[in-house]
Amino acid sequence: MLSCQLLPNFFIYATLLRRCTQMKDMMEGKRVHAHIIKSGMQPDIYLGNTLLNMYANTGSVIDTHRVFDKLPQKDVVSWNTMIVGYAKHGYGEEAFRLFHQMQQEGFKPDTVTCTSILKACTGPRALEWGKHIHSHIMKAGYNVDVRIGNALIDMYAKCGSLEAACQVFDVMPERDVISWTAMIVGLAQHGCGEEALQVFEQMRVEGVEPNAVTFVGVLSACSHAGLVEEAYGYFSSMCHQNGISPVGEHYGCMVDLLGRGGHLKEAEDLIKKMPVEADATVWGSLLGACRTHGNVELAECAAENCLQLEPKDAAVYVLLSHIYAAAGMWGSVTKVRNTMKERGIQKEPGRCWIEVENKIHTFVAEDRTHPQTEEIYAELDKLTGQMKEGGYVADTRCVMHDVDEGEREQAICYHSERLAIVYGLISTEPGTPIHIFKNLRVCSDCHTATKIISKIVRREIVARDANRFHHFKDGSCSCGDYW
DNA sequence: GACCAAGTCA
Numbered sequence: 001m002l003s004c005q006l007l008p009n010f011f012i013y014a015t016l017l018r019r020c021t022q023m024k025d026m027m028e029g030k031r032v033h034a035h036i037i038k039s040g041m042q043p044d045i046y047l048g049n050t051l052l053n054m055y056a057n058t059g060s061v062i063d064t065h066r067v068f069d070k071l072p073q074k075d076v077v078s079w080n081t082m083i084v085g086y087a088k089h090g091y092g093e094e095a096f097r098l099f100h101q102m103q104q105e106g107f108k109p110d111t112v113t114c115t116s117i118l119k120a121c122t123g124p125r126a127l128e129w130g131k132h133i134h135s136h137i138m139k140a141g142y143n144v145d146v147r148i149g150n151a152l153i154d155m156y157a158k159c160g161s162l163e164a165a166c167q168v169f170d171v172m173p174e175r176d177v178i179s180w181t182a183m184i185v186g187l188a189q190h191g192c193g194e195e196a197l198q199v200f201e202q203m204r205v206e207g208v209e210p211n212a213v214t215f216v217g218v219l220s221a222c223s224h225a226g227l228v229e230e231a232y233g234y235f236s237s238m239c240h241q242n243g244i245s246p247v248g249e250h251y252g253c254m255v256d257l258l259g260r261g262g263h264l265k266e267a268e269d270l271i272k273k274m275p276v277e278a279d280a281t282v283w284g285s286l287l288g289a290c291r292t293h294g295n296v297e298l299a300e301c302a303a304e305n306c307l308q309l310e311p312k313d314a315a316v317y318v319l320l321s322h323i324y325a326a327a328g329m330w331g332s333v334t335k336v337r338n339t340m341k342e343r344g345i346q347k348e349p350g351r352c353w354i355e356v357e358n359k360i361h362t363f364v365a366e367d368r369t370h371p372q373t374e375e376i377y378a379e380l381d382k383l384t385g386q387m388k389e390g391g392y393v394a395d396t397r398c399v400m401h402d403v404d405e406g407e408r409e410q411a412i413c414y415h416s417e418r419l420a421i422v423y424g425l426i427s428t429e430p431g432t433p434i435h436i437f438k439n440l441r442v443c444s445d446c447h448t449a450t451k452i453i454s455k456i457v458r459r460e461i462v463a464r465d466a467n468r469f470h471h472f473k474d475g476s477c478s479c480g481d482y483w
Numbered sequence: 484g485a486c487c488a489a490g491t492c493a
Binding site: 179 | 484485486487488489490491492493
């Protein structure tokens with residue numbers, strides 16, 4: 001296209017730039033940019049924003065900001081594009097800084113700005129930020145916009161406030177398939193599988209046609225609620241009643257569901273029967289199930305398939321080594337670790353954080369860097385004693401060291417979750433709920449321990465791990481131990 | 484002609 005003799009006009013440049021939507025398209029995007037510069041044309045505001053969007057989708061935030069600074073003229077679309085770019089790259093704080101800066105420079109946020117900034121609400125401050133944006137939305141009268149409503153449901157569900165998500169959903173003047181799907185997914189992520197299915201039934205009653213994504217939510221709700229039979233029913237009605245052909249994600253949910261329920265053979269058979277090639281996610285689900293149900297042989301097969309598709313996925317190596325450790329196969333644990341080292345793959349360290357009086361406190365396992373370390377450890381030891389009196393026995397299967405049982409128990413008792421919870425207990429009023437966040441999935445022993453702690457201290461403990469919420473109360477968890 | 488909303492595993 002570019003080699004044609006006629007000088008390409010803005011429309012052609014914009015079309016070429018819009019094709020660059022992923023990181024792999026960056027070189028192509030830069031070539032078009034270089035061509036524009038060479039042609040001596042001064043891009044108008046539309047082309048400038050298209051260029052900015054190309055960098056935001058394919059490049060680094062630094063490159064994007066450079067283009068933004070050089071734009072001859074900016075409008076609200078330019079600011080929105082920047083906010084989206086930062087949010088996508090995980091720089092929530094930076095997105096919020098831009099949100100304030102645009103207003104200081106006299107640009108009024110529109111509905112697109114608001115839906116975009118809601119995406120940037122992640123991490124420990126997210127709920128506070130989200131509420132701030134929500135009040136901004138109400139003042140501007142944007143709350144009647146269906147996209148705004150949808151983004152609010154998603155934000156509140158992801159930030160831990162399921163009640164607020166339901167409230168937004170309930171008062172929406174108009175709902176589309178995305179509103180319903182966001183609500184179903186939100187409920188499923190909070191362990192409310194049954195409620196999610198009720199919402200789905202209500203959606204059908206109201207005559208809203210579910211789509212393929214809705215069924216991913218429905219199947220994931222079944223998975224988290226342990227409803228195997230129901231899932232088969234929904235899977236079949238999706239194909240026959242709604243005419244939706246299942247894709248990899250639907251099979252992924254089914255494999256996950258069967259695996260969690262211990263039907264490992266059925267899960268493996270389903271993978272073999274899939275009409276589409278199983279991706280790393282599907283094999284990852286099976287691998288996770290093998291850990292839960294302690295099947296070393298199948299785990300090796302699942303891990304091999306995962307690594308063939310995604311050789312650099314640290315989580316796969318970690319899971320496999322945990323499975324070996326649980327089976328006491330220390331030689332294999334060492335082998336996996338050495339392979340990781342040879343291939344330069346590093347595990348993300350487990351971290352937990354809690355907000356107390358507007359300050360974030362972060363902990364890693366066996367952390368002794370907090371100023372109140374002595375107090376935290378003394379309280380945790382006291383609590384562990386009470387837990388043992390109540391029948392708690394440490395489940396050390398996830399400890400990777402080949403050391404004696406005493407040391408393994410020691411390692412587990414000072415996991416980051418427990419340090420964060422205990423810090424929450426000693427620094428907040430009795431009876432108030434404690435919210436903690438974890439970058440990885442919560443380990444099974446900490447899950448058991450947290451249930452017992454919630455009963456002993458009579459507090460609700462809400463934990464957001466890498467992919468869902470756990471609400472611990474009176475000795476049990478909203479996930480029903482199914483996560 | 485440019486920017487925005489929902490998804491499984493770890």
